[in-house]
Amino acid sequence: MPDDAPRARRHDPQRRDRIIDACLDVVVAHGVAGTSHRKVAAAAGVPLGSMTYHFAGMDELLREAFTRFATAASDQFERRLGAARDAAEAKAAVVALITGDVLTTRRDLVLTSELYTLAAREPAFRDLTNRWMARSRAALERHFDPVTARMLDALIEGLTLHRALDTEPHDAATAAEAVERITRPAG
Amino acid sequence: MPDDAPRARRHDPQRRDRIIDACLDVVVAHGVAGTSHRKVAAAAGVPLGSMTYHFAGMDELLREAFTRFATAASDQFERRLGAARDAAEAKAAVVALITGDVLTTRRDLVLTSELYTLAAREPAFRDLTNRWMARSRAALERHFDPVTARMLDALIEGLTLHRALDTEPHDAATAAEAVERITRPAG
DNA sequence: CGCCCGGGTGTACGAGCGTACACATCCCGC
DNA sequence: GCGGGATGTGTACGCTCGTACACCCGGGCG
Numbered sequence: 001m002p003d004d005a006p007r008a009r010r011h012d013p014q015r016r017d018r019i020i021d022a023c024l025d026v027v028v029a030h031g032v033a034g035t036s037h038r039k040v041a042a043a044a045g046v047p048l049g050s051m052t053y054h055f056a057g058m059d060e061l062l063r064e065a066f067t068r069f070a071t072a073a074s075d076q077f078e079r080r081l082g083a084a085r086d087a088a089e090a091k092a093a094v095v096a097l098i099t100g101d102v103l104t105t106r107r108d109l110v111l112t113s114e115l116y117t118l119a120a121r122e123p124a125f126r127d128l129t130n131r132w133m134a135r136s137r138a139a140l141e142r143h144f145d146p147v148t149a150r151m152l153d154a155l156i157e158g159l160t161l162h163r164a165l166d167t168e169p170h171d172a173a174t175a176a177e178a179v180e181r182i183t184r185p186a187g
Numbered sequence: 188m189p190d191d192a193p194r195a196r197r198h199d200p201q202r203r204d205r206i207i208d209a210c211l212d213v214v215v216a217h218g219v220a221g222t223s224h225r226k227v228a229a230a231a232g233v234p235l236g237s238m239t240y241h242f243a244g245m246d247e248l249l250r251e252a253f254t255r256f257a258t259a260a261s262d263q264f265e266r267r268l269g270a271a272r273d274a275a276e277a278k279a280a281v282v283a284l285i286t287g288d289v290l291t292t293r294r295d296l297v298l299t300s301e302l303y304t305l306a307a308r309e310p311a312f313r314d315l316t317n318r319w320m321a322r323s324r325a326a327l328e329r330h331f332d333p334v335t336a337r338m339l340d341a342l343i344e345g346l347t348l349h350r351a352l353d354t355e356p357h358d359a360a361t362a363a364e365a366v367e368r369i370t371r372p373a374g
Numbered sequence: 375c376g377c378c379c380g381g382g383t384g385t386a387c388g389a390g391c392g393t394a395c396a397c398a399t400c401c402c403g404c
Numbered sequence: 405g406c407g408g409g410a411t412g413t414g415t416a417c418g419c420t421c422g423t424a425c426a427c428c429c430g431g432g433c434g
Contacts, residue, residue, distance in 0.1 A: 031308060033220035036391060049413045052393060106307075113307045117300040119352055120293075121218060129352050150349075150357070151342075151365040158345030162337075165306055165316050170337070178338040181369050223421060236383040239423060 016054050019044045023065040028107050032062065032114050063124055066115050070128055073103065073112075074135045081139045090143035091179050094152065098159050098179075099172040109164040148183055155182050203241050206231045210252040215294050219249065219301050250311060253302050257315055260290065260299075261322040268326045277330035278366050281339065285346050285366075286359040296351040335370055342369050 022044035026035045037051040037058065044050075055061040080097055084090040097103055118125040133153065140149035155178060163170050209231035213222045224238040224245065242248040267284055271277040284290055305312035320340065327336035342365060350357050 031220075031304065033218075037393090038391075047413050048392095049415090053412060057392080110304075110307045113300070113304040116348070116352065117218065117297075117304045120297045120300045126352060126354065130354055133349065133353065147361055147364065150361060151346075151368070154345035154349045154365070155338075155342050155369075156345065157348055158341035158343065159338075161303070161344055161348075162320065162341045165303065165313060166320065167313065167317055174334055174337060177334065178341070178369065181338070181371060182342075182365065184368060184371075224423090225421075234383050235422095236385090240382065244422080 015046060015050065019046060019050065019054060019061070020065050020068055023061055024069060024111065027062075027065065027114055028110050031110075032118065035062070059124075062118070063128070066111070066118070066125065066128060069111050070115065070132045073108070074132055076103070077136055078139045081142065084143060087143050087183070090140075091176075091183060094140075094156060094179050095172065095176045098156055098163065098175045103160060104164055109161075144183060148185070151182050152179070155179070202233060202237065206233060206237065206241060207248070207252050207255055210248055211256060211298065214249075214252065214301055215297050218297075219305065222249070246311075249305070250315070253298070253305070253312065253315060256298050257302065257319045260295070261319055263290065264323055265326045268329065271330060274330050274370070277327075278363075278370060281327075281343060281366050282359065282363045285343055285350065285362045290347060291351055296348075331370060335372070338369050339366070342366070 019040060023035065023040045026039050026043050030039065035058070038048060040061070041048045041051055051061070055064070077097065080093045081090060084093045115125065115129060119129040120126075136153050136156075137146075137149050140152055144152060159170075159175055159178060163175075206227060210222065210227045213226050213230050217226065222245070225235060227248070228235045228238055238248070242251070264284065267280045268277060271280045302312065302316060306316040307313075323340050323343075324333075324336050327339055331339060346357075346362055346365060350362075
């Protein structure tokens with residue numbers, strides 16, 4: 001019994017996880033439009049039959065994949081904001097999130113867009129984005145009042161999106177100024 | 188020679204336009220993922236062969252379709268802002284755009300999302316969104332300084348998106364307050 | 375009036391897709 | 405140690421897709 005590479009395939013508990021991760025990779029590379037059972041299977045290194053065995057269909061697979069993505073993004077967001085000790089640090093953390101390289105990679109931009117596109121059409125994915133937004137707002141509400149939190153959340157969304165899509169670079173000072181303004185109640 | 192309905196097909200100059208409009212309808216109904224030459228042809232009431240005759244491929248068709256959509260949206264935006272006579276009216280116009288039913292229909296949400304998804308991956312579509320954003324910013328700069336215009340543009344984006352995706356309704360007052368804050372320079 | 379030419383169309387082909395299902399393989403209880 | 409049930413896989417089918425290409429037909433010129 002030589003220890004070939006493709007051994008111990010049976011009862012591989014990571015199999016399902018690997019498929020989900022591979023699914024996100026395929027979505028980044030080819031878009032939801034170009035994502036198929038075959039491509040994901042190839043990317044994950046599993047046989048085609050495993051797809052239908054582990055998932056009822058592409059919809060279920062996509063739902064789990066984007067759940068994982070949204071959860072990871074929320075975790076990052078909460079961690080960054082949780083580390084802030086006062087409003088000033090919270091604002092700095094928000095600016096860092098907008099201008100930094102955490103949520104602003106090409107991969108994150110693509111996945112977020114694809115998720116919103118799905119959410120725009122299918123309620124199941126809309127629930128996902130709603131939970132994501134709710135967690136963001138809750139994290140912001142640890143430092144700001146609910147109304148400000150909601151505005152700030154929207155501002156973060158818009159600035160991140162525009163910064164990511166724009167070809168010419170934005171400077172961080174504009175983002176900082178915007179955060180400063182939105183968190184300052186009108187007289 | 189009875190004047191049947193399917194007459195005068197030859198040399199129909201509106202044919203191309205009808206295909207583009209039908210393409211947008213199909214995208215709304217099935218997403219870019221589910222848009223095919225066959226579905227668009229059926230929706231437009233033209234033979235399948237017309238697709239490859241008028242367009243080099245799906246990419247060209249989608250590019251023209253989304254160009255039309257983005258141009259129409261920009262026109263709306265400019266018209267609304269152009270009618271404002273001072274900064275106060277401009278702010279009111281912005282709030283109306285965010286909370287109104289012009290850019291916030293399901294159709295617009297879906298098309299915008301799909302466009303951003305394409306832009307996130309393909310430079311050709313990114314140019315499209317960049318021109319759209321540039322026109323919006325230019326329209327805003329008629330009433331606000333460039334930095335404020337950029338912030339406001341991002342805020343509009345975020346608020347519109349969050350309002351459209353959120354299941355529970357937002358009140359217009361929050362949008363108005365956010366616009367008020369973002370247009371008020373920090374001391 | 376008739377020919378011809380080019381714009382427009384119907385069809386057929388090969389590729390890629392999701393899914394069903396017969397079958398191989400392994401593990402556990404006896 | 406061996407039979408049988410559960411777990412996982414390979415394959416084949418039916419479908420939709422984009423595209424190429426042979427053909428149709430109406431209008432313009434000789």
